[in-house]
Amino acid sequence: MSDAVLPAIERPRAQPMGESGLVKGLLIGTALLFLTAFLFLPLITVFLEGFRKGADVFFDSFSDPDTMAAVKLTLLVAAIAVPFNALVGIAASWAIAKFNFAGKNLLLTLIDLPFSISPVISGLVYVLLFSAHGWLGPWLIANDIEIIFAVPGIVLATVFVTFPFVARELIPLMQSQGTSEEEAALTLGASGFHTFLRVTLPNIKWALLYGVLLCNARAMGEFGAVSVVSGHIRGLTNTMPLHIEILYNEYNFVAAFAVATLLAGLALLTLVAKSFLEWRYAGELAASHRH
Amino acid sequence: MAQLVLPRLREPSVIPGFGVALGFAVTALSLIVLIPLAALVLRAASIGPAEFWNIASDARTLAALRLSFGAAFIAALVNAVFGLLLAWVLVRYEFPGRRIVDAMVDLPFALPTAVAGIALAAIYAPNGIIGSIAGYFGLKIAFTPLGVTFALIFIGLPFVVRTVQPILEEVERDIEEAAALLGASRLRTVFQVILPHVYPALLTGFALAFARGVGEYGSVIFIAGNIPMVSEIAPLLIVIKLEEFDYGGATVIATVMLAISFAMLFLINKLQAWSRRRLGNV
Numbered sequence: 001m002s003d004a005v006l007p008a009i010e011r012p013r014a015q016p017m018g019e020s021g022l023v024k025g026l027l028i029g030t031a032l033l034f035l036t037a038f039l040f041l042p043l044i045t046v047f048l049e050g051f052r053k054g055a056d057v058f059f060d061s062f063s064d065p066d067t068m069a070a071v072k073l074t075l076l077v078a079a080i081a082v083p084f085n086a087l088v089g090i091a092a093s094w095a096i097a098k099f100n101f102a103g104k105n106l107l108l109t110l111i112d113l114p115f116s117i118s119p120v121i122s123g124l125v126y127v128l129l130f131s132a133h134g135w136l137g138p139w140l141i142a143n144d145i146e147i148i149f150a151v152p153g154i155v156l157a158t159v160f161v162t163f164p165f166v167a168r169e170l171i172p173l174m175q176s177q178g179t180s181e182e183e184a185a186l187t188l189g190a191s192g193f194h195t196f197l198r199v200t201l202p203n204i205k206w207a208l209l210y211g212v213l214l215c216n217a218r219a220m221g222e223f224g225a226v227s228v229v230s231g232h233i234r235g236l237t238n239t240m241p242l243h244i245e246i247l248y249n250e251y252n253f254v255a256a257f258a259v260a261t262l263l264a265g266l267a268l269l270t271l272v273a274k275s276f277l278e279w280r281y282a283g284e285l286a287a288s289h290r291h
Numbered sequence: 292m293a294q295l296v297l298p299r300l301r302e303p304s305v306i307p308g309f310g311v312a313l314g315f316a317v318t319a320l321s322l323i324v325l326i327p328l329a330a331l332v333l334r335a336a337s338i339g340p341a342e343f344w345n346i347a348s349d350a351r352t353l354a355a356l357r358l359s360f361g362a363a364f365i366a367a368l369v370n371a372v373f374g375l376l377l378a379w380v381l382v383r384y385e386f387p388g389r390r391i392v393d394a395m396v397d398l399p400f401a402l403p404t405a406v407a408g409i410a411l412a413a414i415y416a417p418n419g420i421i422g423s424i425a426g427y428f429g430l431k432i433a434f435t436p437l438g439v440t441f442a443l444i445f446i447g448l449p450f451v452v453r454t455v456q457p458i459l460e461e462v463e464r465d466i467e468e469a470a471a472l473l474g475a476s477r478l479r480t481v482f483q484v485i486l487p488h489v490y491p492a493l494l495t496g497f498a499l500a501f502a503r504g505v506g507e508y509g510s511v512i513f514i515a516g517n518i519p520m521v522s523e524i525a526p527l528l529i530v531i532k533l534e535e536f537d538y539g540g541a542t543v544i545a546t547v548m549l550a551i552s553f554a555m556l557f558l559i560n561k562l563q564a565w566s567r568r569r570l571g572n573v
Contacts, residue, residue: 017471027380039398042407045413046409049413087315088320094312095312099302099304110324111320118505118548119509120506125331127538127541134330163320192306223405260409267401268401271398272394275393
C-alpha cells in the first residue's frame, strides 16, 4: 500500500557506467584486428620482404650506385626544403599569432591549401610553368636553366607539398601564448631580434622541432609530386621513393623493399620522436597534440 | 591626409617585425603555391569550353574520376566507423600496448606512400598473406577498385582518429552519469548522449580523409593494377597525360578534380557549421 502513495521514492534502476568486460574485449579486439590488417602487416611486410633472401642480398642492394645516388638526392632535397619551410613557418606564425590584421583568416586558409591538393597536381603546376612547353619554358631554355626533370623542380615540388607543416604546428601554439612576454622584453629594452631569440624561440622550440620532424618525414617520402617533375633519370633525378618504384616495376622486389626499409625506419624514428615530444613536452606543443 | 581616411588594416602593436615576417611569408606562399596554381587555372581557361568539355566528358576520364571520388568516399566511411571505434578504445580503455597502438595510428602520416603502396600490394595480391585468404573465398582485392579502396583506408585512418580523439577526451563524465541515473541503457547513453558531441569532429575527420583519398597517388598505384576504365585513378590519368605531353588533358582533369574537391570541402564546412549550431557549440 505504502508503495502506491510514495511513487517518487522509487528510483529508476541505475544503469552501468561502462561496458561489460565482454563488450570491452570485443571492441578492443576489433580495433586491433583492423589495425593489424591495415597498419601493422604492411609495416612488418616491408622488413620481411627486404630480408626475404637473407641479409647478404639485403645489403647488396645498397652497393648499387643508383641506389646511393637516390639516397643522396633525397637527403639533399630534404636539406633544402625543410629549413626553408621552417623559416617560412616561423615568419608566417609570427605575423599571424602576434598581430591582428585584415586578411588573416584568408592567409591561414591559403597556407593550408597544399594539404587539400593532390600531390600529382602539385607537380603538374610546375610542369605547366617550367617545362619546355610551359609558360616560362622558352625563356628557361634560352637561358640554359633546367628546372623540370632536374633537381630544382624536385626541390620546388617538395617545398610545395610540405609547405604547411611547420606553420600549422606553430600558429595555434603562438596564438595561445599571446604577446605579453615579448612586450615585457621589449619594454625592458631588448631589440626585436633579441626578443625573438631569447623569449619567443625558447617558448616554441619543441613545437618547431615537432613540425620539422613531420615536414622532414613527408619531404623525404614524397612520391606523387616529385614523380611528375623528376623525369626518372636513374642516378640523377631519382629520389628514394622514385627509385623504389623503378626497382619494383623491374620485379627487383628484394632491392625495392630493402630501400623501403630505410624509409620505414625513418618513419618509425619519426613516430618515436613525435611520441616522446608529446609525452615529455606536452605543455609546449599545440593543444591538439596533448594527450 | 589619405592615411586618415583609410580603414586601419592592422591593429597597432609594440612588437616589431610585422612587415618582414608577413612579407617573407606572403612572398614565399605566392611564389611556391599561389602563382603556380594560378598558372593551372589560366591554362585551363585558355583551353576553351568546348574542348574542355570534350576532355572532361571522355569515358576514360569520367571512369577515373568516378573511381577516385567513389573509392575515397567509401574509404572515408569505413575510416569514420573504425576510426571512431579506435579513438573510443584508445580514450576509454586500458590495455597492454595501448601507448604503442596510439603512437602507431600516425604511421600513415610518417610512412612514405610508395613504401605503403608496395607493402599493401604484397599483402593483398593474390599470393599475399591476406590476398590468398580472400582468394580462397573467391574475393579479389589487389588490381581491382576494392584494392584502391583498401589503400585509401590505410591513408585516411589517422585523420579520423586524430580529430575525434581529443573531443572524446573532453566529454564530461557527468553527463554520462546523469543519463545512467535517469535510467538510460548504456547503449542509449553512448549513442544519444556521448556520440552527438563527437559528430562534428567525426565529420571533419571524414572530410579530411576523403580529401586526402581523392588526390592520393603513391599508395594506390601499386595495388590498383591501373587497368583503364576499371582501376585507373584520376591522379594516375594526369600522370599518363603528362607522359604523352598532353598538357591540355592533364590540366582539364586536374581542374575538374580541384573544383569538385573544393566544392565538397565547402559543403562539408557548411554542414559542420550547421551541426555545431544545432548541437550548441560543442
